[in-house]
Amino acid sequence: MNAFRKAAKLWRDNTCIDIYEVRWAREAIQVGRGRGCWSSVGKTRGIQDLSLGQGCDTVGIAAHELAHALGFYHTQSRHDRDNSIYVFTQNIEPQWLNQFTRETRSTNYNYGLPYDYGSVMHYGATSGTIDKRSRPPTMIPKDQRYFETIGSPFISFTDVLMMNMHYNCTGCECSSLCSYSALGPVPIVPAENNPRICLV
Known part of the structure; x- marks a missing residue:
C-alpha cells in the first residue's frame, strides 16, 4: 500500500482533493489486493473497492486507478x-x-x-x-x-488541471495556466510550480 499512499499524496499535493487514511467510514475508497489493477469510474455509494493486485503496486498504476475512482476515464x-x-x-x-x-x-x-x-x-x-x-x-x-x-x-500537468476543473477548484483567478511539473520539483519561484496558485 506504500505505492498507493505515494500516489494519493501526489494527487493531494497538486490538486484540491483531500485524500486521507481512515480506519472506518460509511463512504470511502477501500484499497485491496484483488485480481489485477482496477477501480470503478467515479464515486459509488458506500465502500468503493480499488484493487492493486500482483504487479500493480507502483505509484503510476496507483495514481491511474485513484484517478478512475475520482471520475477519470x-x-x-x-x-x-x-x-x-x-x-x-x-x-x-x-x-x-x-x-x-x-x-x-x-x-x-x-x-x-x-x-x-x-x-x-x-x-x-x-x-x-x-x-x-x-x-x-x-x-x-x-x-x-x-x-x-x-x-x-507520471501524472501530467493536464491531469492535474483536469482534476481541479472536474472538482471546480482550479484555485486560479487569472486566465493563464500555472507552470508545473509532475516529474518533481522545478527550480523556479514556488508559486509557479503549484497549480493551486496562479501568478498574474
Missing part, C-alpha cells in the same frame, strides 16, 4: 480520441476491448483541454496486445513524435 477512451490516435481492435485481447471503448460526449467531458498523450490515464502502444511475443500495437498516436510518450507512469 482512460485518455484513449475520450470521445474525440480518433483525432489523435489510431486504435487497432484486431490486435487487442478480447477481454481488453472494453478498455478501449470510445466514450460519448455525454459520458466524457474534457473541459476543452487538448488530448494528452502524456496522461497517466493513457495506455501504452502495446497495452492489451493479443500476441505477447510479437507485441503488435493496439494503438499509435497520429503524431508519431508521441509514440514513446503514451503509457506514461
